[in-house]
Amino acid sequence: MLSARIPAGPLANKWDQHRSHLKLVNPANKRRFEILVVGSGLAGASASASLAELGYNVRCYCYQDSPRRAHSIAAQGGINAAKNYRNDGDSIWRLFHDTVKGGDFRSREANVHRLAQVSVDIIDQCVAQGVPFAREYGGHLDNRSFGGAQVSRTFYARGQTGQQLLLGAYQALLRQIGAGAVRMFPRTEMLDVVVHDGRARGIVIRDLESGKIESHSGDAVVLATGGYGNVFYLSTNAKGCNVTAIWRAHRRGALFANPCFTQIHPTCIPVSGEYQSKLTLMSESLRNDGRIWVPKAGGDRRAPAEIPENERDYYLERKYPAFGNLVPRDIASRAAKRADRLIDRADETRLATLQVEALGIRTPDVERTPDALSGGNQQKVVAAKWLATQPRILLLDEPTKGVDVGAKFEIHRLIRREADAGMACLVVSSDLPEVLGLADRILVMRQGRIRGELPGADATEAAVMQLAAHDEGGVPA
Ligand SMILES: Cc1cc2nc3c(=O)[nH]c(=O)nc-3n(C[C@H](O)[C@H](O)[C@H](O)COP(=O)(O)OP(=O)(O)OC[C@H]3O[C@@H](n4cnc5c(N)ncnc54)[C@H](O)[C@@H]3O)c2cc1C
Numbered sequence: 001m002l003s004a005r006i007p008a009g010p011l012a013n014k015w016d017q018h019r020s021h022l023k024l025v026n027p028a029n030k031r032r033f034e035i036l037v038v039g040s041g042l043a044g045a046s047a048s049a050s051l052a053e054l055g056y057n058v059r060c061y062c063y064q065d066s067p068r069r070a071h072s073i074a075a076q077g078g079i080n081a082a083k084n085y086r087n088d089g090d091s092i093w094r095l096f097h098d099t100v101k102g103g104d105f106r107s108r109e110a111n112v113h114r115l116a117q118v119s120v121d122i123i124d125q126c127v128a129q130g131v132p133f134a135r136e137y138g139g140h141l142d143n144r145s146f147g148g149a150q151v152s153r154t155f156y157a158r159g160q161t162g163q164q165l166l167l168g169a170y171q172a173l174l175r176q177i178g179a180g181a182v183r184m185f186p187r188t189e190m191l192d193v194v195v196h197d198g199r200a201r202g203i204v205i206r207d208l209e210s211g212k213i214e215s216h217s218g219d220a221v222v223l224a225t226g227g228y229g230n231v232f233y234l235s236t237n238a239k240g241c242n243v244t245a246i247w248r249a250h251r252r253g254a255l256f257a258n259p260c261f262t263q264i265h266p267t268c269i270p271v272s273g274e275y276q277s278k279l280t281l282m283s284e285s286l287r288n289d290g291r292i293w294v295p296k297a298g299g300d301r302r303a304p305a306e307i308p309e310n311e312r313d314y315y316l317e318r319k320y321p322a323f324g325n326l327v328p329r330d331i332a333s334r335a336a337k338r339a340d341r342l343i344d345r346a347d348e349t350r351l352a353t354l355q356v357e358a359l360g361i362r363t364p365d366v367e368r369t370p371d372a373l374s375g376g377n378q379q380k381v382v383a384a385k386w387l388a389t390q391p392r393i394l395l396l397d398e399p400t401k402g403v404d405v406g407a408k409f410e411i412h413r414l415i416r417r418e419a420d421a422g423m424a425c426l427v428v429s430s431d432l433p434e435v436l437g438l439a440d441r442i443l444v445m446r447q448g449r450i451r452g453e454l455p456g457a458d459a460t461e462a463a464v465m466q467l468a469a470h471d472e473g474g475v476p477a
Pocket of ligand 1: 038039040041042043044061062063064067070071072073074075076077078079080161162188189190191224225226227236237240241244245265267
């Protein structure tokens, strides 16, 4: 049975008491200890910088060419801290409680409590390191409300929180590298852990440029090698986040628990459209700024704006009134799947087949993603998506830019067909022969203003150029 060596005492005091009773290392003795930190993401870079600042000798390893490329840069939404800046009832206890719940009651409670405690100071440390957290108009740090919490406690730096945090940690690390307290080993992979008398005392590494394998010994080894996302079929982790370091430690005797204790991330929801996956992540951070609903009736094809209030199902608010749109993301995702009215697959395939035929899109089958098609056919897919919404006006900005002659001809034919069927098609183009060949009416613009109008049938290149290049009096502009 795993002993996590959690200190004794009442939950809220365990770690404070433990810290007060820990044996300290004399500052002069610290420089005699060598600590090997594997990983230079937010965990490894911070650990290396902090240990070096305390006086220990640190060696830090990562397989990327720079610590700055650790996968931590991918984090976007923000970092939670129980600062209660909004005075909305937040506290260390509430952050602890929400985190234990959000972790499906699988986390070690004492450690979660410690995390909630130190969250308050971490924000201040990051600010001191120069992390540009978003601020309100008055200058105070801003907060977002995220899923799983009824309070606003997420500190963020636009959509790049991880990148900005990592730059802060990286600068602290560089300072210690400059001071000679940390030796950095980029492009180095840990192959094995050296265990002596039951303690990790070294690592076997491979230089990824020369292929040379060597062993480094130390007094302690810190594994800060990140998550193991690529064990799963769907992951947005970098390919290197592949569990090898953790697995190698496990083979040397480290206990391995709860391998499925990993976060469901919206970026991993399978893509159902060209822009869908990124929109899913955006909606996570905007969750409390809008309301989430599906049509009450399955297969309702009306545009959202045409569906009246009483025909909308605000399913998260209905099922989880206390949290509503802010339920934890695993609960929200499962509920969205059960609501089952988001995408009607049969209807989607039928519509795609119709559009492929109507627009003459050349594709082996309708399941093929547009990036596998030629440029002209990709343009037609974009047009097909708009046409599927049955618009009354079609706005096209340089619709044939970069496509070959054949595709250009087909796109022109498509525009002509829609115009003949009564749709208003507004085409913005800098291709003069295209304009003359297509338009019923030509509006010539210069410096953001309409300079004249010509009927398409009689327009000539000279007449268009005259309006595009000259003032009314015929003076060149
Ligand atoms: C898209 C996305 C969005 C996220 N958004 C948020 C968010 O909004 N808020 C939040 O709190 N969290 C978020 N997370 C989670 C968060 O980013 C991670 O949990 C955290 O950054 C992990 O940091 P780390 O230092 O443990 O790992 P990493 O940053 O992955 O660093 C691992 C390090 O270990 C090294 N390494 C690994 N294996 C070896 C080996 N065998 N040998 C040598 N070196 C090795 C790597 O080179 C790297 O330096 C998000 C994650 C993703 C993917």
